Amino acid sequence: MEVSSLPISASHRAKLISAGYISISSLSSISPAHLARDLGISENEATGILKVASQRGGLGRTIPSHHSIVDGAQTAWDMLHEEESCRRITTSCADLDDILGGGISCKEVTEIGGVPGIGKTQLGIQLAINVQIPLEYGGLAGKAVYIDTEGSFMVERVQQVAEACIKDMQEYDSFLRKDLPARQVDLQANDFLANIYYFRICSYTEQIAVINYLEKFISEHKDIKVVIVDSITFHFRQDFDDMALRTRLLGGMALKLMKLAKKFTLAVILLNQVTTKYSGGSFQLTLALGDSWSHACTNRIILYWNGNGRYAHIDKSPSIRSASAPYAVTGRGIRNLASNCKRVKLM
Amino acid sequence: MNPAALLQHPLPTRTTKCTTGCPILDSFLHGGIPCNSITEIVAESGCGKTQISLQLLLSAQLPTSLGGLSASSLYLHSEFPFPFRRLHQLALSNPTLQNPLDNILIHPLHSADHLLDLLSRLDPLLVHPPPQTRLPIKLIVIDSIAALFRSEFDNNPSDLKRRSGLFFKISSKLKAQAMRFGLAAVVTNQVTDSVDSSDGLRIGNSWFLYSSGRRVCAALGLSWANCVNTRLFLSRDEENVKDDDGDIVNTRTRTRRFISVVFAPHLPHSSCEFFIAKEGVLGFDSCNDFHLENREL
Numbered sequence: 001m002e003v004s005s006l007p008i009s010a011s012h013r014a015k016l017i018s019a020g021y022i023s024i025s026s027l028s029s030i031s032p033a034h035l036a037r038d039l040g041i042s043e044n045e046a047t048g049i050l051k052v053a054s055q056r057g058g059l060g061r062t063i064p065s066h067h068s069i070v071d072g073a074q075t076a077w078d079m080l081h082e083e084e085s086c087r088r089i090t091t092s093c094a095d096l097d098d099i100l101g102g103g104i105s106c107k108e109v110t111e112i113g114g115v116p117g118i119g120k121t122q123l124g125i126q127l128a129i130n131v132q133i134p135l136e137y138g139g140l141a142g143k144a145v146y147i148d149t150e151g152s153f154m155v156e157r158v159q160q161v162a163e164a165c166i167k168d169m170q171e172y173d174s175f176l177r178k179d180l181p182a183r184q185v186d187l188q189a190n191d192f193l194a195n196i197y198y199f200r201i202c203s204y205t206e207q208i209a210v211i212n213y214l215e216k217f218i219s220e221h222k223d224i225k226v227v228i229v230d231s232i233t234f235h236f237r238q239d240f241d242d243m244a245l246r247t248r249l250l251g252g253m254a255l256k257l258m259k260l261a262k263k264f265t266l267a268v269i270l271l272n273q274v275t276t277k278y279s280g281g282s283f284q285l286t287l288a289l290g291d292s293w294s295h296a297c298t299n300r301i302i303l304y305w306n307g308n309g310r311y312a313h314i315d316k317s318p319s320i321r322s323a324s325a326p327y328a329v330t331g332r333g334i335r336n337l338a339s340n341c342k343r344v345k346l347m
Numbered sequence: 348m349n350p351a352a353l354l355q356h357p358l359p360t361r362t363t364k365c366t367t368g369c370p371i372l373d374s375f376l377h378g379g380i381p382c383n384s385i386t387e388i389v390a391e392s393g394c395g396k397t398q399i400s401l402q403l404l405l406s407a408q409l410p411t412s413l414g415g416l417s418a419s420s421l422y423l424h425s426e427f428p429f430p431f432r433r434l435h436q437l438a439l440s441n442p443t444l445q446n447p448l449d450n451i452l453i454h455p456l457h458s459a460d461h462l463l464d465l466l467s468r469l470d471p472l473l474v475h476p477p478p479q480t481r482l483p484i485k486l487i488v489i490d491s492i493a494a495l496f497r498s499e500f501d502n503n504p505s506d507l508k509r510r511s512g513l514f515f516k517i518s519s520k521l522k523a524q525a526m527r528f529g530l531a532a533v534v535t536n537q538v539t540d541s542v543d544s545s546d547g548l549r550i551g552n553s554w555f556l557y558s559s560g561r562r563v564c565a566a567l568g569l570s571w572a573n574c575v576n577t578r579l580f581l582s583r584d585e586e587n588v589k590d591d592d593g594d595i596v597n598t599r600t601r602t603r604r605f606i607s608v609v610f611a612p613h614l615p616h617s618s619c620e621f622f623i624a625k626e627g628v629l630g631f632d633s634c635n636d637f638h639l640e641n642r643e644l
Binding site (some may be wrong): 065109115116121122150152154155156157158163190194195196197198199200202203206210212213217218233234235237238239273274275276278285305331341 | 351352353354355356358359361377381383384390504509512513515516519522523524525527548549550552553554555569570572573575576577609612613616
């Protein structure tokens with residue numbers, strides 16, 4: 001349910017939205033003092049907003065002065081309702097969106113893996129751009145955090161993808177308003193770049209430190225709707241002698257990211273590499289970081305070559321069925337395989 | 348450590364690149380070899396890996412207005428001997444540079460551990476370049492990475508694990524330095540014959556790389572492929588050409604050389620013909636029309 005449906009004053013509503021509180025659930029576990037500080041209003045006013053939100057949220061609870069263990073509890077009905085209202089980030093490839101149920105889902109951690117050159121970074125860049133598509137074009141109007149551990153994030157490429165995205169929006173616009181003169185999309189590629197918070201990581205300690213810092217960072221930038229780690233793997237493949245320590249560190253990181261996804265209703269994308277695994281007398285390709293890691297992410301998508309085409313396969317997901325779809329990496333970014341097909345899905 | 352300091356915001360508007368010294372190759376590479384990441388050049392021997400590397404040592408010294416980095420360079424070589432004469436010849440055909448050989452530091456490599464040790468002691472040199480070079484170091488060339496690994500390691504699980512651990516350590520160290528000091532890092536790699544059946548592992552834009560009529564793949568396998576950002580492949584083919592010179596028909600073989608993108612975050616799947624002349628490595632302008640928009644990468 002959206003904050004815009006709350007019976008509160010227009011100025012409070014605007015303040016809430018501009019501070020990044022879009023859904024009512026984002027108000028569910030926040031203290032009045034915190035909200036007051038975020039919005040720059042008095043604590044009494046904040047308590048009032050939270051009271052209205054909690055009634056409207058159907059939870060029927062009053063604002064407690066302390067946090068009890070059942071504070072964040074929701075019924076399954078509420079959660080279903082909330083998930084339905086939750087927007088998804090389009091991949092710009094309609095076939096891929098179809099098997100994903102409309103795109104990458106917010107509130108979840110999605111792992112994407114594949115061989116070098118298959119397009120992991122390209123997909124990462126595409127999502128960092130697509131999350132910024134304005135609301136009126138079916139996007140999330142969010143911002144992105146891009147944690148680059150490998151150094152493959154090239155600004156020129158991001159600009160290219162952003163320009164193609166703007167072009168698509170213009171086409172979409174004229175399609176909707178056939179008889180009216182096309183409105184100029186007043187967005188520049190550089191605006192897209194300015195909404196990507198880019199962290200360059202050079203060691204696993206830095207990686208852990210940044211992921212621990214994210215909670216604070218995102219609470220200051222509530223309009224962040226996607227966190228992309230490209231890749232989660234690189235610094236953890238350097239000769240870790242203590243594999244138990246590695247498993248613990250990775251597990252801890254996954255939990256933190258999952259918590260972020262839930263708390264701020266954002267999508268977490270973890271890119272992973274592949275490695276060969278010796279099993280049953282032959283070598284097989286598998287995502288890196290081992291068996292215990294494979295439980296860490298909610299969704300797992302594997303990118304692979306089939307003939308000369310790139311395919312994405314949903315390997316694991318609690319809510320959508322396993323399926324494969326072709327995709328292409330073009331000059332404009334990730335698109336449907338048929339390059340002449342102009343079907344651009346903007347939900 | 349302050350994680351907030353790792354944020355780069357706003358983003359730079361472009362990646363600094365180092366010219367190759369040839370405008371056609373530069374436009375093929377969208378400006379040259381990118382800084383802050385690792386570019387790998389894969390080729391069998393005699394294709395021109397070392398030629399391109401040597402040329403970069405000189406072009407890095409060009410002022411930024413000419414696409415260079417206005418910097419000196421460090422050349423780490425594991426294949427002996429170092430081709431001094433060829434470097435000198437190239438230097439002579441670059442009259443714009445003043446005493447270019449003063450700005451090239453050369454160091455031999457004996458083993459992978461030696462390379463790692465060298466890289467970890469490199470920071471002071473990158474901060475304060477030695478007095479004889481007037482310019483800071485902005486280019487590191489490792490020629491070749493494969494030679495370091497091809498003799499020392501056995502094909503058993505513990506050696507393979509140690510080997511891939513070393514790959515990631517070397518790559519991580521090199522990438523960190525590339526990022527911190529804005530270096531262009533170039534690594535050359537050899538090829539091995541590909542004996543896989545038709546459904547082998549595909550890395551990059553095509554199932555197989557062909558050079559001299561053989562099916563090859565980059566040496567050092569999948570783990571190393573994860574360690575580089577951009578992989579370029581040089582190939583060559585012998586072609587029989589008939590010269591119709593009046594009455595006499597001569598058949599001679601001509602070598603055609605191609606550079607192609609195996610994978611890169613910023614380049615589409617494309618290739619470009621080049622040749623090696625006395626003045627260096629130069630691209631052909633007849634470059635196939637591969638730069639069409641919407642073409643699959």
